[in-house]
Amino acid sequence: MWIAGAPTDSFYEVRAECTDVPKTRFKIKAGRTLSARRWQAAFTPEGYLDIAKTLSRIQRGGIHPSIRGEVWEFLLGCYDPKSTFDERDQIRQRRRYLTGSEDSLFDGTVCTAKYHAIWCDTYIFNHDPTISVNMDHSALTFDDTPWVQYAMWKEECRQMDSIVGSGRIITAPLITEDGEPIEDPSVILEANPDKGMTAPQENGDAENLKLFTGNMLHINALDGESLNSSSGSETVRESMSHVLLDKKVIQWKLTLHQIGLDVVRTDRTLVFYEKQEHLSKLWDILAVYAWIDKDVGYCQGMSDLCSPMIILLEDEADAFWCFERLMRRLRGNFRCTESSVGVEAQLSNLASITQLLDPKLHQHLETLGGGDYLFAFRMLMVLFRREFSFGDSLFLWEMMWALEYDPDLFYMYEEPDSANGKSEGSKGKAKSIRQCGKFERENMKNGAKNAEAPLPISLFLVASVLKTKSSKLLQEARGLDDVVKILNDITGNIDAKKACSGAMKLHKKYLKKAKKM
Template identity: 50%
Template structure:
């Protein structure tokens, strides 16, 4: 009975909101549901004596009622592929220790270039000019180790990488200050610095993507859930493997464009009338759904509901081969010979993809979730939308009013409908 009596107290205790923000923050719709939500007891009972996780049992529970906040960080590490469910407690302890050591090495490398890294503070003002020269009195600037003076600066490509990285650090800091401001957690500079460190080190290691606004919204909940900064980094890194293409931009395209194109294709198949209306309004590129897909509906849901939505989506998209794909170059890892019994270890959404042999990464559940939102607004869009601004306004009404469980259920139905219609001969 504990969950039923105190669910609201539990949620407020885990994600406290600043008193002055109480009235402006959307109320969470998520409730802990006895017998449905993955509880601490159920979670611990899902491990064998050696530490092997019954992932099928866990996925079923998450897909029915989400995860209790007390274990959310640990559960997310499995959902995002940080650990193999077949690993033991000892295996994971060793992996965790090695990853923490690697993170510390990377952090030390970054700290040599910018001493503010790991100091408990973070940057919001530029420290280098456009050509990489240190800005005098720049906060956190390290004149002795500017790109032009480092021992490794003979490598022109490395020097360019260092300059680009130093230029993006203040932008990360400015976004950190704006991230989840209503939460008590980010009232302390040390917690803001933790978020900044993770994003800054990721930007250094993944120079192709570096940092793009919106990555802070993905990283923030992970930093809150996982106390150890290195663990938070690795969990964020795994999340970015799923979302990385959203943030990768070129001179001619935005990263999330491929998913917007997929969304367009889905609506064209399941609702040709709505698609034609959007085309007539010059909305065929579906840019009005940009924010939804870019940051996984963080702005459309309250903080608590967004976490619930994410874990539902990741549970539904779960593929037990994910860990192997992350840890090896495993081109051999395949779903070709998956039996129905083995499919129980897959999430509902991924199960359907495996059955029909779909490997299109862009057809992520998030795209079908966006399609379900458009379908729910079908009548209003056809009746009221006379231009793109009207579409944006209509979709804006969903903010804070979406039920994550219902939205995911509708997304799965659209996924099945799309697969069925797409397979029919023209």
């Protein structure tokens, strides 16, 4: 039972041996924190959400841990607040229906291996959205909606590498940069622990070979083809050759062990991640995302952004789509070229903000060689996950999203033409300023939406931190090492709500000054 004024550390239990973890400052406050009762009361009998009241409550006192996951789905744009319970249930069922193991997908008296074969061949490889499968007397249509798409993507990844969805993760590379399999016994054992340390032989165990190289093979169970037959082995080897010639598949498979290395280090102080099933779920989601977002793939830091979704949302598809929505906001930071890193644009914006609001500090940082603001790299990449305790970072995130909230989010992601044009017959209506977060309101008032994309609140949060440390930086920093040390001292010592209030004040001041220029 959660009571007013209670800290939330016990909700995100820390391992007993981890004694140096910052304590969570966020506390549940009656009348301020969005409670389960207030959340339920915010819906009409049909299911329409009063988003304005919800945002106001979140901005005052955050979200009760017991409902945090479902509220985040709205804040991140997974659902439209103007949708009904039935409409959201339909979306939820469609996106969950196919999530799970291959066996659970194609189990039952009607949906036999024949339908499995049709689906693998027709949808995964030909991307034909017209195939329907009759399961338990109900029509299951593989349409091209994003909600069903996660299961399709996951199965596609599983076909390329059978470790996806197996409940395991890998932390050692399976192939070389040329696409050749690595025959190190320890690598083989990690990829296929049930088979021992036997390397796949040219004329030997085809099942082991399939697990080792990734399964791009379609198995036609109706024809009774055995993987242990010579024809089966040849098909597997041909499939392996095909995979190794595909540069996109090679690139994806090369990231899998890096994802694994990061997953086992992510939030390792939490009891939650002592369970292998939670680690593997995090690994699966990141592996699938790395495959579908080929421009970005996987980068270090994404596991820190995805981890809270795994903890807050039990269903894997729900967690994936919350992470995907978050990445819509942040993927530009992770996009890299041979000459630049995406986050450099945000660091440049941060420099401009500081130069305008605190020119003396900006000049001092430039003198020290920190004019590129790389010392703020981590804060922007993982949204202050290192500067706050786990619980406080969640509190900070939801306050940021509530302040930035745009009621058109769902339509911007699902129906971009509708969001931009508000065509006749579209469910989207002209948004009310009351339905927007305070940060978004300021942008609308100042016409920021009509020009370039508005600067995110995260930049003003960093600027707020710099402002609080401005005097110390000016007096004590004699080099970049001093700057980093002073900023590292803020870990566990920042109040999330005060930081957001400071960011809002700086944002308002910045807009006024920028308007005069």
